Amino acid sequence: MECEDYLTSIEEYFDGELDAQAAARVRAHTESCAGCASYYEELKAEQAAYAHYRRDVDVTPAMWAAVEARIERENTPAPRVDLSERVSPFARLREWLVAAFGAPRLSPAFAAALVVAAVGITVAVMVYTKERAPDERPQLARGADDAKPTASSTPSVPKQAPGADSTVEEAAAPSPEQELKQKRREPAPPARGARDSSTVKVAKEQTPEQLVREAEQKYLAAIAMVERDVKRRRENLDPALLVRLDNALASIDLTIEETRKVVRQHPGDPVALQYLLAAYSKKIDALREMARE
Amino acid sequence: MSRLNGQAGAQMKTSEEVTSFARSGDHEDFRLVFERYARPIISFIYDMVGQRELAEDLMQETFVRAYRNVGSLRDETKLSTWLFGIAKNVARESIRSRYKEEGKVAIDDDRVAELNDGGLLPDDELLNKELNQAIHAALGCLDEDKRMVFTLKVLHQRSYEEIAEITGFSIPKLKTDLHRARAEMRRRIQPYLGISHGM
Numbered sequence: 001m002e003c004e005d006y007l008t009s010i011e012e013y014f015d016g017e018l019d020a021q022a023a024a025r026v027r028a029h030t031e032s033c034a035g036c037a038s039y040y041e042e043l044k045a046e047q048a049a050y051a052h053y054r055r056d057v058d059v060t061p062a063m064w065a066a067v068e069a070r071i072e073r074e075n076t077p078a079p080r081v082d083l084s085e086r087v088s089p090f091a092r093l094r095e096w097l098v099a100a101f102g103a104p105r106l107s108p109a110f111a112a113a114l115v116v117a118a119v120g121i122t123v124a125v126m127v128y129t130k131e132r133a134p135d136e137r138p139q140l141a142r143g144a145d146d147a148k149p150t151a152s153s154t155p156s157v158p159k160q161a162p163g164a165d166s167t168v169e170e171a172a173a174p175s176p177e178q179e180l181k182q183k184r185r186e187p188a189p190p191a192r193g194a195r196d197s198s199t200v201k202v203a204k205e206q207t208p209e210q211l212v213r214e215a216e217q218k219y220l221a222a223i224a225m226v227e228r229d230v231k232r233r234r235e236n237l238d239p240a241l242l243v244r245l246d247n248a249l250a251s252i253d254l255t256i257e258e259t260r261k262v263v264r265q266h267p268g269d270p271v272a273l274q275y276l277l278a279a280y281s282k283k284i285d286a287l288r289e290m291a292r293e
Numbered sequence: 294m295s296r297l298n299g300q301a302g303a304q305m306k307t308s309e310e311v312t313s314f315a316r317s318g319d320h321e322d323f324r325l326v327f328e329r330y331a332r333p334i335i336s337f338i339y340d341m342v343g344q345r346e347l348a349e350d351l352m353q354e355t356f357v358r359a360y361r362n363v364g365s366l367r368d369e370t371k372l373s374t375w376l377f378g379i380a381k382n383v384a385r386e387s388i389r390s391r392y393k394e395e396g397k398v399a400i401d402d403d404r405v406a407e408l409n410d411g412g413l414l415p416d417d418e419l420l421n422k423e424l425n426q427a428i429h430a431a432l433g434c435l436d437e438d439k440r441m442v443f444t445l446k447v448l449h450q451r452s453y454e455e456i457a458e459i460t461g462f463s464i465p466k467l468k469t470d471l472h473r474a475r476a477e478m479r480r481r482i483q484p485y486l487g488i489s490h491g492m
Contacts, residue, residue: 008468008469008472011471011475012468015446015453017452017453043475045486046478046482046486049424049428049482049485049486050428050447050448052421052425053425053428053429053448054425055336055339055340056339056429057335057336057339057345059331059332059335059352063331063335063349063352063353064327064328064331066353067353067356067357067360068320070353070357071323071360074357074361238386238387238390238391239350239354239383239386239387240350240351240354240387242354243351243353243354243357244350246357
């Protein structure tokens with residue numbers, strides 16, 4: 001056996017992978033061969049250097065938190081979308097979405113169309129709420145100051161259904177808060193509303209809370225569809241990208257949850273509504289990104 | 294659920310405790326698995342992909358996949374090998390999707406910048422940093438199979454049998470890859486071995 005042939009055997013010997021008989025043979029050779037003995041020493045020196053190799057990575061608590069969040073997110077069932085309820089202004093759009101649920105596969109182009117529709121809803125709501133905002137904001141602020149003595153305005157009824165404030169009728173003299181509610185129920189002035197007839201039509205028929213609920217359902221429907229598409233494509237995504245997108249989705253879900261709470265407590269706050277719908281829009285964007293990869 | 298305390302190694306549990314995750318799939322047991330194996334797994338992935346942020350993301354993905362697929366773990370005593378196998382798949386998928394053409398990993402530039410930041414360092418520390426950088430760069434020059442085998446054997450002290458199980462390579466192939474990888478690494482780091490101290 002030539003020294004050249006011993007090289008891999010010496011490595012196996014160094015790695016502790018040889019049986020006793022083969023190890024004894026290699027040991028005997030290295031004792032009688034200066035070149036092979038030198039090679040063995042070289043392996044030892046290299047291993048000593050590699051043993052001190054320091055990597056530019058560390059494990060932080062945030063990493064476990066991220067893993068845990070992803071696991072919990074996967075274990076949490078997707079929100080169920082109830083499309084049985086019908087309200088007139090967006091009825092046709094909803095029917096279109098319901099039909100889309102039956103589609104066997106969501107193409108990126110179709111997903112994009114859904115997003116356009118959802119964004120349209122957002123814009124309609126935002127336009128409406130902005131129209132209202134100059135009148136409502138100061139009163140909302142005052143309402144917040146007056147919240148303590150006014151039972152109907154406290155967050156003690158957080159589960160009140162959106163739009164249900166029309167059922168909260170007080171018999172006593174109207175407080176500023178009640179005046180605000182009454183004002184909310186009134187249609188927009190013709191002169192201001194004439195700039196956008198479609199918005200006015202929507203505004204006349206629905207409260208902002210109803211509009212938001214509508215928009216929310218559309219978003220949830222769109223999200224559910226894109227999620228189904230993404231689920232099928234997850235296996236093909238770059239794992240690193242998948243992690244980033246999952247983390248982004250988890251963060252958006254958290255935002256949605258927190259914003260929902262605020263909207264429930266302050267159903268007429270246009271800023272909170274815009275945040276909520278913007279969060280839905282961002283979630284669709286993130287899902288689209290995953291579907292497109 | 295309690296949080297990772299940042300000292301992963303400090304709370305190592307026995308194999309029985311850790312591998313009870315394999316039997317139960319319990320969330321809390323899984324945290325123990327994470328605490329025990331997060332560091333070797335992220336190190337292995339970093340050795341494979343060469344970039345810190347990418348390695349962090351891929352380590353997360355590895356553990357999420359492990360949690361998801363615990364049912365496929367047949368031999369709970371080989372939890373470590375199983376985790377390394379998942380990490381290998383995750384790293385390989387990422388490498389292939391990013392570097393389909395050349396199969397090489399990129400090297401973090403900030404490490405080079407760190408070496409050349411002009412700061413005054415004791416000679417030994419400077420030389421060791423240079424050797425560290427040379428090893429990192431040399432790893433990035435190995436092709437994927439050699440890098441994997443070299444990393445698992447030399448940097449993670451896995452047996453040939455374990456490496457074969459993790460990589461799916463035959464023993465003769467991994468021996469050949471390991472021998473060639475050692476030779477390539479030697480050629481690149483030898484200039485630093487002669488001048489470094491304390492390593």
